[in-house]
Amino acid sequence: MKLRALRRARGFTQEYVAYASGISTYTYQKFEKGESKPGTPLNPRLSTLLALANTFGVDVRELLTFD
Structure with missing residues (x-):
């Protein structure tokens, strides 16, 4: 996940x-x-991933993408 960068x-x-x-x-x-x-x-549960995506204003798939 790219949480720190986001x-x-x-x-x-x-x-x-x-x-x-x-x-x-x-x-x-x-x-x-x-x-x-x-x-x-x-x-993380799906609900947590959805909440994080909402907080960052991104699609949940972006949180699941690895570099």
Whole structure:
């Protein structure tokens, strides 16, 4: 995910993105660092991905695209 780049391009803080997306700051930080692992609470649900996409104003597919 390109969360850090999206966040910085929009001038958002991690705290703002987490709050606007309805997740904890700690969880968002783990997403941004790529520390999400299948089968753990850090593996984002579709509803979380949709909330993040809405916060960033992008299509959810952009969050799933890797470079």
